[in-house]
Amino acid sequence: MSLNVRLIVCINERLGIGQRSCVGSGNLDYIREIRVMIDSAGLNVSIIERECLDKCEQGPVMRVAPGGKFFTEIDSSTLPVIVEELKSFLAYSVK
């Protein structure tokens, strides 16, 4: 079975005072960084941008799909973990 493995990323910025958001917490930089990592690893993964994943207070947020877990409060140390999760999904999809 072949899965369409995707990485859903939040590109939302909430402009209210004191409102945490993924862009406000640096997600655009992390998205750029993980895009390079995915390309460098040659992974067949689409990056899908979404306006909000309803976990604003835990941002930056990304989610592996289909059915993967949410990664919250992302920083640079989280990105290799997400790449490994993507690899495991891709390995599962070719079995």
Ligand code: FES
């Ligand atoms: S701002 Fe990213 S989950 Fe809402």
